[in-house]
Amino acid sequence: MSLAAGTDLSLLIRKLETIITVSDVERQAIERLPVTRRQLSAHQDIVRDGDHPKQCCLLLEGWAFRYKLLDEGKRQILSVHIPGDIPDLQSLHLPVMDHSLSTLTACTLAFIPHEAMLDLTRNHPGITAALWRDTLVDAAIFREWMTNIGRRSTLGRITHLFCEIYLKLHAMGLARDFACEMPLTQGDIADAIGVSNVHVNRVLQELRGQGLLTLQGQRLVIHDWDALTNRAEFDPAYLHQKRPPGP
């Protein structure tokens, strides 16, 4: 555990810049946030269902996911998070966690005390609006996941998830040329889209066979973006990205 350098918070600024134009004053206020940097290994809970957190975390490196556990160990993955996200931001105003947050890969996190975050939002309405907007986009993503799980085929669900993750990474400058890191295992994908591992494996073979994408060694390569978005019925409007979508 160590104090984070101001450069860590530049990731939060970069994230907010995908939403708003950040002024110099706002930038300085963010860089003054007192944060504590921690490294966690893969598959470690960051915060658990029922916890009353006093801080929230900015993801600096690695991927994380929100989830709920059902009886008999069944797990539903609720969302996937990449560097620049604050996946437990809602704990700022909702005192009890109603789900858990875990690392997917080894992660570096910057923990920001709620009090400091509240001060920032009290004093900088532009930042408050950006965080609010980010929360609304989060809700839009949940609506899309609900549609995905409820009404799309397994192939539609997987391709939609890949399109979404690629565009989120691309917006943060973490992916380009239709290729990105993909640390989700087949089991993780199955738990995110509500099907069995067997069905995920079948669809990945089919997608590979059709030449749409390759998923190998934790790397996703999209060979035909237009065909993939067509198969997924993917309309990026729900991501509300400031820059025009597209790789």
Place this chain on the structure above:
Amino acid sequence: MTLSLQPVRIRTESSDEEGQLVMAEGLLVAILIQLSADHGAEAGHWFLEVGFGNLGYPRPAPFLDLTDALAWITTQAGQRSS
């Protein structure tokens, strides 16, 4: 409860094709399918492709062999649905 099997080929649009209809006293209760070589370490295992009634949930992991699959179906079918 007595289970009986009836071999069947299934169109899954994948290399998994060899299946078994599982009947319990004349009623179709489940469809099992043997996983192909495309499934790596689980190749040859039996997957519950479809379970009817209370065999629909929870979805079990693929079974090592048909004996294990039928034992699970017998236990599960004997329980009231929750």
